[in-house]
Amino acid sequence: MDVHAELGEFLRSRRARLRPEDAGLPAYGGRRRVPGLRREELAQLAGVSAGYYTRLEQGQSPNASDAVLDAVARVLRLDEAERVHLYTLARPKARARRRVVRPERVRPGVRLMIDSFGDVPALVMGCFLDVLAWNPMAHALLAGHLDFGAPDRPADRPNIARMLFLDPHLRELYGDWPRKARSTVADLRLIAGRHPDAPGLTGLVGELTVRSPEFAKLWAAHTVGDCGAEPRAYHHPVVGTMALLTEFMTLPNDEGQRVAVFNAEPGSPSQAALRLLADLTVAGGAPAT
Template sequence: MATNEELGEFLRSRRARLQPEDAGLPTYGGRRRVPGLRREELAQLAGVSAGYYTRLEQGQSPNASDAVLDAVARVLRLDDAERAHLYSLARPKPKARRRAAKPEQVRPGVRLMIESFGDVPALVMGCFLDVLAWNPMAHALLAGHLDLDAPNRPADRPNIARMLFLDAHTRELYPEWTRKARSTVADLRLIAGRHRGVPALSELIGELTLGSPEFARLWAAHAVGDCDTAARTYCHPVVGTMALMAEFMVLPDDEGQRVAVFNAEPGSPSEAALRMLADLTATATTATPLTRPLDTKTHRL
């Protein structure tokens, strides 16, 4: 039986986070050969045999019960996202018949919805973080240096993770880039657990690993989590600094697709900056993309 290396790596990374005293186990001094809990210690706390847990960590127990997985998750203190990731890895879906991959599509109604947001930036992300559609404001906010129509061409679609790690313009957009990078990798790791073996996803992860040492380091840490919705600071090249809240909505009829909407606190300087960006976007043309700082003599917040 083929082993599940990713499951083993994930469980080992979580065992390494916990010390015996954290789990209420006695310590007897001396140097430990491995960081964190040993396999037999985790097995003891989870109420299973050391041999059974070893097989689970090696991906050789595909029929592990809910009770066992829940016990392991409890001992490892997994949060909701990590627990879901554990289930995805421990119970891989049967491989479907290989069919030619078709580009993801946005339903017409969803496209109309994000266009109706008007001066509020909104976009649709595909299951692997490709931008499938965005309104002019989301384009101006996140990637004014790219072609507005790029999401309509599957071969040219921007990808949130690729832009973040491999595009200098996008890096400059986030003053708290490290925080954004960690969140994006944790989200991508959760996605990878649900869609293992998909060539397009494997190619994306390989490209990022080779092209960005920072991505490779974060990926190896096996952090898992959904996109966070906390306020994030954007240093826009045209209208300056804004604090915006991004809300993510899962589209129930489109597996893995999400809508992201960006808003500012009413009455705040960030709202004024966003409104200015909307005014400029309305008058911008393809010959004058919004990638240059404002002339502060004629535009002020």
């Protein structure tokens, strides 16, 4: 991915969502040639010259100061995730020599950890949302229709984003699929900013853009954000509807890998449904879905 192009598209998309009056500028009426703030207006509000801001938006100011980036972020009303994304794109790291790309691996201790969760679904996601490992409960919750051993085979690994947009099972599983889809694409945008040259990510985005018009539209919006930890409704085909809270833990010794853990409120009907799913999983493997 071209980091300079990504920076320009991101800044233009943020400018487009702001009306002049939102930024304290007078609205004179009439039709504007561009939606949202013009470059000149943003530069004025940020206290920089129009020419400098134009060069920044074109990726020609790799040494932009913290003060300038903070001023641009303030005018554009960026949240924390968007601010981090702006800094990542504006200051791309020097490209290292191309390395041989090896499949991601899960450390034995991490695999033992998610297995020890027992009746609590847990999985390990790789840098680009591949499922690197899951315990039987996470498999039963999300993808009982897939082979449990698929994450152990790099060529067959399920990918959360790919399944979400291309697998009808996950579309039906999430009670608010559009919200989950927006959250996943926003997370993938953050990842793309950190790893612009990763062929695996470029291939994934290209595939989803071609095969899913919904993904293509969300990707073009340049929304960024971390995966939310708010409760989500799951319409499981075997045990019914559950409200589960997902927590994500970044593994400090494994760049980009995260553990996702799914829990229900103690004493809730959702916890009872999760226990039923555990009983069925222990009795005969992942329930057929």
